[in-house]
Amino acid sequence: MPEQAAEPRYRWVIVAAAAVMLAVTMGQLVSGLSVFFLPLEREFGWARGDIALINTAGLVGLAAGGILLGRAADRWGIRWICLAGGAVLGLCILAASQAEALWQLYLLFLVGGAFGGAAFFAPLLALVGNWFATGAGMALGIASAGQALGQGTIPVIAAVAIEAFGWRGALALLGAGTLALLLPLSLLARDPPPRTGGAGGGAAGLHGILPHRTVVIVLSAAVLCCCTLMAVPLMHLVPLMQDRALSASESAGVMFAILAAGILGRLVFGKLADMVGAIPAYMTASLWQTAMVFGFTQLDGLGSFYLYGLAYGFGYSGVMTGVLTTTTALTAPARRAGAMGIVTAFAFLAHGFGGFLGGRLYDITGGYTLAFAAAAAFGIANLAIVGGLYLHIRRGGTPVPA
Structure with a gap:
């Protein structure tokens, strides 16, 4: 090898x-x-x-x-x-x-x-x-x-x-x-030595199936949806818990637990991408996040928030790993950093939008039910986009020059 x-x-x-x-x-x-x-x-x-x-x-x-x-x-x-x-x-x-x-x-x-x-x-x-x-x-x-x-x-x-x-x-x-x-x-950063075979970067067999521009557009649309969802609980779960009579320190503790579970989740979903493929791993994490996000509005009590948050944190964290592994798999090494830059730019913008959307919907309705329901809807849209991409590749999309 x-x-x-x-x-x-x-x-x-x-x-x-x-x-x-x-x-x-x-x-x-x-x-x-x-x-x-x-x-x-x-x-x-x-x-x-x-x-x-x-x-x-x-x-x-x-x-x-x-x-x-x-x-x-x-x-x-x-x-x-x-x-x-x-x-x-x-x-x-x-x-x-x-x-x-x-x-x-x-x-x-x-x-x-x-x-x-x-x-x-x-x-x-x-x-x-x-x-x-x-x-x-x-x-x-x-x-x-x-x-x-x-x-x-x-x-x-x-x-x-x-x-x-x-x-x-x-x-x-x-x-x-x-x-x-x-x-x-x-000073430790340097490009890898030239490869004598394969596409490199785990991209063998995938990059070139779609034009580079199409890959960037499709993945940018996907992350707009998945990161809008992601931002709602990241920004508004603490005030939601405080509305349920939990203290600021208790609510912050739940958020820390979610982020801690996310560290393990990123590793596991990275390994899953190596085992089953980048896009299936991305879809699995996206489904996990989408299915669980609305459930936060049905919880009451510190223990239930901790248990549910740990499970959610493990799965939601795999979404960002899925974005990275999918972008890596579908782009040529020589153009990969540029693609990552564009795709993650939309991710950061979506984080800003999702936090704003959650707050505005709370202001309109006086509660977080609609905000978290909207987050789930964006998750469904993300699954539709990534699912369509996966079906195209499974059906043998026509390779194009990378």
């Missing part, structure tokens, strides 16, 4: 480095701001909705920058993209520690997402897939588990730092830590 003989050990260095870098970047840009709400509100008197837009700016930056930097990584290679991105993100977080106005935080997080975090997400996940001729699913599961771990641990680290040093000191510590970790780890 010549594909596996070329530097077989170094590919796991790539996976480990990617997992840590994704933990650092996504942990800060996706969920790290959550513990800064009260300190910023107390010092400046800003509304929480306005503070939340800092996080939105970072996600918009991730979405827009992912398209640009994914293509840049395909053209110029991964190492310089990561080095530049690590420097930008670290410096933006450091600068945020000195902010005096809300617009400054909007701008810094927008730039940090667009030219910092975006340099890592799509390019690194494409790189991991490119290093694995077989077994890419498990490798991608491990790398994406790093993201989940970061989303759970960065807020805890930031909370401890805020108590010790205040919010400015916490941001300064995070910025310095970002530079200290991302810059040396970026």
Whole structure:
């Protein structure tokens, strides 16, 4: 197996480095701001909705920058993209520690997402897939588990730092830590050696069945639906539980359990993709998420939320792994980072939309029943899109030039 003989050990260095870098970047840009709400509100008197837009700016930056930097990584290679991105993100977080106005935080997080975090997400996940001729699913599961771990641990680290040093000191510590970790780890990133056979990246037998543009369009439409669903419980499960007379700390504990179960789920669904194929694994996780999401509205009591949340978290987390493995399977290595950038851009935009939709439907109805029902409807649409893709491939779609 010549594909596996070329530097077989170094590919796991790539996976480990990617997992840590994704933990650092996504942990800060996706969920790290959550513990800064009260300190910023107390010092400046800003509304929480306005503070939340800092996080939105970072996600918009991730979405827009992912398209640009994914293509840049395909053209110029991964190492310089990561080095530049690590420097930008670290410096933006450091600068945020000195902010005096809300617009400054909007701008810094927008730039940090667009030219910092975006340099890592799509390019690194494409790189991991490119290093694995077989077994890419498990490798991608491990790398994406790093993201989940970061989303759970960065807020805890930031909370401890805020108590010790205040919010400015916490941001300064995070910025310095970002530079200290991302810059040396970026030096480990490099493209895999040329392969002597196969398509590489676990894509053998799939990429080329559909035109590259069609793959990107279909998967972008799918993630718009699945990530809109995903965002509703991620953003609104805590207030739903608080409406059921559970405390903030109890509700946060359930969310932490869901994210912890998600780490295991990403690994398992990555392995499942290696066993049964990327698209069937993606469909399984999507069905799991869709079938369970509305059930949160029928629960009452901390124990039931914990048990149900653990089961949901294990399955929902496989959706993102499924997106990554399916994109890897259906795209050629030379264009994979660009495809990842576009597809994940729609995923980040859908997360923003889903959180907004859930809140707006709550405002209209005074409850979360319609919001979670709408989430399930988006899940059904995702299943229809991915199911149609799977049927086309099973029927022997006509190969096209990659």
